[in-house]
Amino acid sequence: MKSFYEWELALHSKIEEVNERLFEVVKSEEPDLDRMAKYTIEAGGKRFRPLLTILAFESSTDDPYFKILDLAAGYELIHTASLIHDDIIDDSPMRRGRPTLSYKEGINNAIVVADYLFAKAYELGSRYGPLVSKVMADASSRLAEGQILEAVNLGNLDITEDTYYKIIENKTAHFFEACALGATIVAEADRPTREILSNFAFNLGMAFQVTDDILDIVGDDRYTGKPTFVDIKHDALTLPIIYALRNSNDNDRRAIIDMINGRREINKSLLKDIFLKSGSIDYSFSVAKQYITKSMDYLKKAKKSPDIDLLMELAFIVIDRIEIFQ
Numbered sequence: 001m002k003s004f005y006e007w008e009l010a011l012h013s014k015i016e017e018v019n020e021r022l023f024e025v026v027k028s029e030e031p032d033l034d035r036m037a038k039y040t041i042e043a044g045g046k047r048f049r050p051l052l053t054i055l056a057f058e059s060s061t062d063d064p065y066f067k068i069l070d071l072a073a074g075y076e077l078i079h080t081a082s083l084i085h086d087d088i089i090d091d092s093p094m095r096r097g098r099p100t101l102s103y104k105e106g107i108n109n110a111i112v113v114a115d116y117l118f119a120k121a122y123e124l125g126s127r128y129g130p131l132v133s134k135v136m137a138d139a140s141s142r143l144a145e146g147q148i149l150e151a152v153n154l155g156n157l158d159i160t161e162d163t164y165y166k167i168i169e170n171k172t173a174h175f176f177e178a179c180a181l182g183a184t185i186v187a188e189a190d191r192p193t194r195e196i197l198s199n200f201a202f203n204l205g206m207a208f209q210v211t212d213d214i215l216d217i218v219g220d221d222r223y224t225g226k227p228t229f230v231d232i233k234h235d236a237l238t239l240p241i242i243y244a245l246r247n248s249n250d251n252d253r254r255a256i257i258d259m260i261n262g263r264r265e266i267n268k269s270l271l272k273d274i275f276l277k278s279g280s281i282d283y284s285f286s287v288a289k290q291y292i293t294k295s296m297d298y299l300k301k302a303k304k305s306p307d308i309d310l311l312m313e314l315a316f317i318v319i320d321r322i323e324i325f326q
Contacts, residue, residue: 007310007313007314007317008046010310011051011310014051014054014065015047015051017066017069018047018050018051018054018069018072018073018076019041019047021069021070021072021073022041022073022076022077023038023041025070025073025077025120025124026038026040026041026077026116026117026120028116032109033112033113033116036101036105036109036110036113037113037116037117039101039104039105040080040084040101040113040117041080043095043096043098044096045076045079045080045096047076048208048314049072049075049076049079049175049176049179050072050073050075050076050179051072051314052176052179052180052183052201052204052311052314053068053071053072053075053179053180053182053183054068054069054072054183055307055310055311055314056179056180056183056184056187056197056201056311057183057184057186057187058305058307059193059197059302059303059305059307059308059311060183060184060187060189060193060197061187061188061189063187067186068183068186068187070124070127070128071124071125071127071128071132071136071182071183071186072179072183073121073124074120074121074122074123074124074125074136075121075136075175075178075179075182077117077118077120077121077124078117078118078121078136078139078140078143078175079175080117081113081114081115081117081118081121082114082143082147083095084100084101084102084110084111084113084114084117085111085114085147086147087100087101087102087103087110088102088107088110088111089147089151090230090234092230094227101113118140121136122136122137125137125182128182128185128186131185132182132185132186135178135181135182135185136178136182138174138178139174139175139177139178142169142170142171142174142175143170143171143174143175145170146166146167146168146169146170146171146172147170147171149163149166149167149170150167150171150236153167153237154234154235154236154237155235155237155260155261156237157237157245157257157260159237159242160242161239161242161243164237164238164239164242165206168205168206168209168210169202169206171209172205172206172208172209173202173203173205173206173209174202174205175205176201176202176204176205176208177198177199177201177202177205179201180197180198180200180201181194181197181198181201183197184197184198192301193302193303196298196299196301196302197298197299197302199294199295199298200295200296200298200299200302200311200315201295202295203291203292203294203295203298204291204292204295204314204315204318206288206291207288207289207291207292207295207315207318207319208318210239210284210287210288210291211285211288211318211319211321213231213238213239213240213284214240214281214284214285214288215228215321216228216229216230216231216238216240217229217240217271217272217275217281218272218275218281228268229266229268229271232256232259232260232266232271233266235260237260239280239283239284239287240275240280240281240283240284241256241260241275241280243278243279243280243283243284244256244274244275244278244280245257247278247279247280248274248277248278252274252277252278255267255270255271255274256271256274259271288318288319289319292315292316292318292319295315296312296315299311299312299315
C-alpha cells in the first residue's frame with residue numbers, strides 16, 4: 001500500500017499545476033491583499049479536494065485534465081477561506097507550522113482575505129456554467145450550516161452521534177461530494193457515473209473527518225502538522241469524545257468534563273489513556289472503516305482505469321494515517 005507521500009508524488013505534476021493556478025487567480029492590484037492572499041496559498045496543504053476533482057474528471061472522460069483545473073482551484077480556495085474562518089473562530093495562532101493569517105495580519109484583514117478567496121472561487125466555478133456553479137454554492141452553504149451546528153453545540157455534553165454526523169456531513173462530506181459531482185458534470189459523464197463517484201467522495205469525506213477527529217487525540221504533530229486535543233480545548237465534541245463520555249467510569253467522565261469546561265488543565269497523557277480505555281478510539285476507527293468500505297463499494301462499480309486505482313489508494317490512505325499511530 002502506498003503512503004500518502006508516495007501517492008502525492010505520483011500526482012506531483014498535477015499538484016504543481018494546481019498551485020500555479022492558485023497563485024495566478026488570487027493576484028490582486030491591491031498590494032496588501034495580494035500579499036495576504038498569497039500567504040494563505042503558500043501555507044500549502046495536501047490539496048485533497050482539487051486532486052479529488054481532477055481524478056474524478058479523468059475517471060469520467062478522455063479529455064485532458066487542464067479543462068477542470070479552474071474548478072479544482074476554486075474548490076481549494078473555498079476550503080482555504082473556510083480554514084481562515086476556522087482559525088478566527090478557534091483563535092488559533094498556528095496552522096501548518098506557521099502563524100495563521102488572523103494572528104499575523106489581524107482578524108479584520110483575515111476576514112476580508114477569506115471573502116476575497118470565496119469571490120475568486122465562485123468566479124472560477126461560474127466558468128463551467130450554472131449547474132456547476134450551483135453545486136459549488138450548495139456545498140458552501142452546507143459548509144456554513146455545519147459550522148453553525150457545530151458552534152451552537154460547543155460544550156454540549158448531551159450532543160448525540162446523529163448530530164455529530166450531521167455536522168461532518170455538512171462541513172466535509174458534502175464538499176468532497178461536490179468536488180466529484182462538479183467534475184463529472186464538466187466531463188459530461190452519464191448519471192450512473194456521477195452517482196458512483198459522488199457517493200464514493202461523500203463516504204470518503206465522512207471517513208476523512210472521523211479520522212481527523214481521531215488524530216486530534218492519537219496523532220503526532222511532527223507528522224500531522226497539527227497540535228493534538230484542539231477539539232477539547234475549543235469544546236468541540238467529536239465522535240471519540242462523545243463515545244468516551246458515554247462509556248467511561250464516573251471518575252474518567254468527570255475528568256473529561258472538567259477539562260472541556262476549563263475547570264481543569266488539559267492533561268494530554270491522561271486524556272489519551274481515558275479514550276483508549278473507554279474504547280472510543282477503536283469504536284471511532286471502526287466507524288471510519290465502515291465509511292471507507294462504503295466508498296470502496298461504490299468505486300468498484302466504476303469502469304476500471306488508472307485514475308480509479310488512484311482514488312482507491314486515496315481511500316486506503318485515509319485509514320492508513322490512523323493505523324500508523326496505533
